[in-house]
Amino acid sequence: MIDKLQDNTMAQVDSEFGVKGGSSIIREWSGQVQPALVASFVFLFFLEAGLWVRNLRLKRRLPGPFAWPLVGNAMQLGQMPHITFTRLAKKYGNVYQIRLGCSDVVVLNGDRAIRQALIQHSTEFAGRPNFISFQSVSGGKSMTFTNYSKQWKMHRKIAQSTIRAFSSANSRTKKAFEQQIVAEATELVESFLRLSAQGQYFNPAHELTVAAANVICALCFGKRYGHDDIEFRALLERVDQFGQTVGAGSLVDVMPWLQSFPNPVRRVFTNFKELNQEFFMFVQNKVKEHRETFDPEVTRDMSDAFIGVIDKADNDNGLTTGHTEGTVSDLIGAGLDTVSTALHWIILLLAKHPEIQTKLHEHIDKVVGSDRLPSIEDRGSLAYVDAFIYETMRFTSFVPVTIPHSTTSDTTVDGLHIPKDTVVFINQWSVNHDPLKWKDPHVFDPTRFLDENGSLDKDLTNNVMIFSAGKRRCIGDQIAKVEIFLFFAILLHQCSFKKCPNQDLSLNCTYGLTLKPLDYKITAKLRGELLTGQ
Template sequence: MSTVALLQMYVVDMCMYFRDITTLGKAGVVFLASASLLTFLHRLTYRNKAIPGPWGLPVVGHLPFLGKTPFLTFMKMRKIYGDLIKLQFGSWPTVVIHGKLIKEALSTKGDAFSGRPQFFSSVSVQNGKSLSFGKFDISWKLHRRIANKSFQAFTNARSNPIEEIIHEEVSYILEEFERYNGGAFDPHDHIYIAMGSVVYQICYGRKGNVRADKDFCEYILHTQDFSTFVTAGNPVDIFPWLRHFMKKRINKFKDLLSKGHLIRRKRIQDHLETFSSDYLRDITDSLINESRQLTEEDKANGMSEERIQDTIGDLFAAGFDTVATTTMWTLLLLAKTPRVQKKIQEELDSVVGMSRRPTLGDRRNLVYTEATIHEILRIINLTPLSLPHATTEDVELAGYTIKKDTLVLLNLFSLSHDKEVWGDPEVFRPERFLKDDGQIDTRLVDMYLPFSAGRRRCMGEILARTELFLIISGFLQRCTFVKPKDVQKYTMECSFGLNMKPLPYKVEIRNRN
């Protein structure tokens, strides 16, 4: 292709990119377009040496151009620059990865992309030793292995109370819903507290009425404050020099972390005083059990009893806000699509009936219900950019070299909403996950990554899938969700922060007799 043809194609693509950027003003658009044109001319000469991407502004880089939904902005950039895009976020050199390159990065070059950027916030959480935000090294690998072993030991135990806890919360929340007598209500607070109750009891033990537990109430409030703080963004992560001018904000963040630590250590201390390796009551007991089996080699590699026990904070975070938000999306989607509810209820009536509650043992026979869970996770794309990764070494991807300590964003939205794969990705259609024989199409299940992949795959995946199955089947066995008549239509618009939260909405319920 000639230089003129390339230039013409580039100008057209840039026009498409800038068409929707109305907040910049004419001067901003002209500046960025000119800078991008210079970038094009430079890379036309050296196009085999640099990862493609637009020029940004001095100091701030590309941050002013991301908009309220950065993953959609990246999708527009993808049309111009391809699946690997180079950007600059303040002091951080950054790449955004799309499509099949995501799986290549996480699966075949996993260790190289398993780092976390050492943001101020990251190194502050559990002194930089948390599983979620900690640095990828030998001690992290050991920590992850021990945590997985501990979690699996508890969830696979015959005496684990997970299923019973979820059943009780489903019954409790439905009783709360019924108090509205068929009227419209916002389910947010009910869902949030119920999901917090589930994970709190799994982590810290059964409670007769967890809502009356002062520690539980404090933990819920702390989690809300932490989520709000992080959602608002922490400029110090991108511009470290700002810490000298934002001491009040930094101190507030440190206070939140300190409160969370104190609550966690109090509950762990209670467990230590009554611990018995012969009877593991909850995840905390399981972690204590593993922490007491550390070898001298483990300790030499950075492990300690307190570090292993504090993993409870990672597990709580992985199983709380994300499941609560997914459940909020679930009620909205079910009320929005009555035919899906009806098909699930017909399946429940056939397999389970009304005389007993659905159990995990019914899962293999409730195929349409499982397909619906897959579709919910796909369409809401709860964490479209996952948590940020970082390269741990210089690494080759798609013919380009990505330098060590580069900030890496994985645009998971490009997988869950790929038109070539899904055809109509914006449509909520559980049937897409069923093969002609009525079974789950595992090929499609592998085409998107709701829990990410590789070393940093979400630890709470098994628990999250368990909760969603028992919640959906438990709800729809006993009631139907209905869109209020005064609501013209539900929107799929959301607020973007730690995850994609639906905008406030109301729903009605009808009991199934």
């Protein structure tokens, strides 16, 4: 039997490895060391058994691409991971697994699978991975980046109810917030006109970021800043860097061994920690100033509102004063980046589609007229304006992948088992470009959100995913939508935008926490000049 096995093994060497004469070499070797044949037989038997068990386990794992040792699939994701995730879904299905460093990651794609996970199984997908980078955000007190727990649920409940009370329809603070947006939008129009003087073309990115930052600072601190304020410019730089590092994902989180020796990733991670410390210190100082002048009878801004409910809350819920600063930090980071990026894309798409811009001008002139500025009360009558905003969010999907989730217990999506504590990536871009949900998803068409009567199709707008869904849905989404609408409506009412004639407006972008357009230039004209033919 051993002789027969030996012959078969030698034949296999010749055929599989293409080594002619391999069998004679082995015969010579085995003749000299005949006792080793038994050991070889045992070794081959257990090797085959081990491979069989491994293959059986792999069949139980989720489908997915081959992962390389040490790095896994990290090098295969490219500069636009959301596009790679969508392409892989065509091969492996909407629920598949990749490996990043030493971590297995489940990627969810498509409207049906993602909503099944985030809404039907919201608790099971409400966790956050125990990433090193997450622990350094807001001193570990961030509601956005901390894991799901009883304390987290209390933190979120308090934050949601506070924001809801602050922005309720009849509240004084809501009116003040809207007035701040109108003031900043008017200032933005003047900035655009100054930059456009004498036919000059400019990139509106900085002005849009300043405007959005001033609104969120007024909301949180009751204060706006001058465009050249040193403290203010430092704040904007920190938030921008934060979006780049978090959105790109820290390789140290999935490959912790990178901290062991000097390399570019280690330097980026060190800068990330320093950035978070500086930003959190800035927020802490502002909240400290508020505590020193806090009056429970007067709510000046969101810092006061959070001090009133978190600082004064029952200590049994585990929340501390640090959670106040953490909540304010979350609101600033999310509100500033989301709003400024949305407006950035809106201006680009207005200039890229002048025929749509003309229809929007006609629409807003009919509803608002020329004697006043648009207000939030006009929103119900400006369906085409809202449709343009929703199509911008859907088409660009400027928050392509949510902050990573993790499973809080074993669960199932699309019939596939996902174990507890699994890192999960949610590909929002795939939801907004799902051909089963959207006709011609790669075509920019705001009218898709209008029904036959020209009214906004709210059922369809609910299908757009930009603020996530379920228990991790952005708590400031309604505030952001109000801000985006008012900024856009006022800019549209006052200005006409035109692209630089020597530049083809590209939809290419940089990847981070949000997708930002590459450099482009436009000019703005006061619409009164255009309408009078001057």
